[in-house]
Amino acid sequence: xxxxxxxxxxxxxxxxxxxxxxxxxxxxxxxxxxxxxxxxxxxxxxxxxxxxxxxxxxxxxxxxxxxxxxxxxxxxxxxxxxxxxxxxxxxxxxxxxxxxxxxxxxxxxxxxxxxxxxxxxxxxxxxxx
Amino acid sequence: xxxxxxxxxxxxxxxxxxxxxxxxxxxxxxxxxxxxxxxxxxxxxxxxxxxxxxxxxxxxxxxxxxxxxxxxxxxxxxxxxxxxxxxxxxxxxxxxxxxxxxxxxxxxxxxxxxxxxxxxxxxxxxxxx
DNA sequence: GTCTATGCTTTGCGTTACAAAGCAATTCAA
DNA sequence: TTGAATTGCTTTGTAACGCAAAGCATAGAC
Numbered sequence: 001x002x003x004x005x006x007x008x009x010x011x012x013x014x015x016x017x018x019x020x021x022x023x024x025x026x027x028x029x030x031x032x033x034x035x036x037x038x039x040x041x042x043x044x045x046x047x048x049x050x051x052x053x054x055x056x057x058x059x060x061x062x063x064x065x066x067x068x069x070x071x072x073x074x075x076x077x078x079x080x081x082x083x084x085x086x087x088x089x090x091x092x093x094x095x096x097x098x099x100x101x102x103x104x105x106x107x108x109x110x111x112x113x114x115x116x117x118x119x120x121x122x123x124x125x126x127x128x129x
Numbered sequence: 130x131x132x133x134x135x136x137x138x139x140x141x142x143x144x145x146x147x148x149x150x151x152x153x154x155x156x157x158x159x160x161x162x163x164x165x166x167x168x169x170x171x172x173x174x175x176x177x178x179x180x181x182x183x184x185x186x187x188x189x190x191x192x193x194x195x196x197x198x199x200x201x202x203x204x205x206x207x208x209x210x211x212x213x214x215x216x217x218x219x220x221x222x223x224x225x226x227x228x229x230x231x232x233x234x235x236x237x238x239x240x241x242x243x244x245x246x247x248x249x250x251x252x253x254x255x256x257x258x
Numbered sequence: 259g260t261c262t263a264t265g266c267t268t269t270g271c272g273t274t275a276c277a278a279a280g281c282a283a284t285t286c287a288a
Numbered sequence: 289t290t291g292a293a294t295t296g297c298t299t300t301g302t303a304a305c306g307c308a309a310a311g312c313a314t315a316g317a318c
Contacts, residue, residue, distance in 0.1 A: 050144070
């Protein structure tokens, strides 16, 4: 018999950390879009997130393919510009992701009172048989 | 005149998101180690973080090369086992990283009262001429 | 018309994460 | 003692990924 196959003993695995979201550039883009529900233009995003053109384009592509953002070309008199908006499901997934982030912050914060090194072994179950 | 060249206008860039830390597996490992100042064995880490052997080994290697953790082989009667501990500078860098994470959470949270879509344009400076 | 600037897209490359396979040390059975 | 099986990692191979440089097309200035 091997470990009785009980699964839940991986308190630090953070499985909810969606890889599509958990990437600096895309996290930047998505957070920008979360706080700007009316959408942001390509150029605005580029500036807000300090990304290069190619970089932003690639990440927007990934996000669109994964249905996290919607891209629209809007000709406003002059040349068409790309506007990005977060989708409903994108928003939902982002909030889930945030939940995990908060968990990380909480887990880590639980030890910030340095010095007392021995009193926080609670999270680790015995492990030895 | 064009935006007067003031630089700090990339509020969502999150430059402090250290790539070595900002990776699911390593974030798991580091958070585990933060909360276990006495160190954790290879096997314990593997379980806590739900990582495969090869995976954990590789990430520990990266973390050691970057001076975030220290690895020691300790022969405790039987075969030597590897114990990982977070270093002082690792702890410092992790805490810096946490600061940014908290900023992300705060930025995103500032919009969680959905519905009122128009009142949070403060973070974005005009941008249009 | 040509020239420059703007707004993206595409391409190419180095890096990386990941899993499968490998290997060495230990324990156990006979 | 000697195989076989388990444990504790390491190494290797590959596919995916991020990134920047180069490319391209449209718009406006002249």
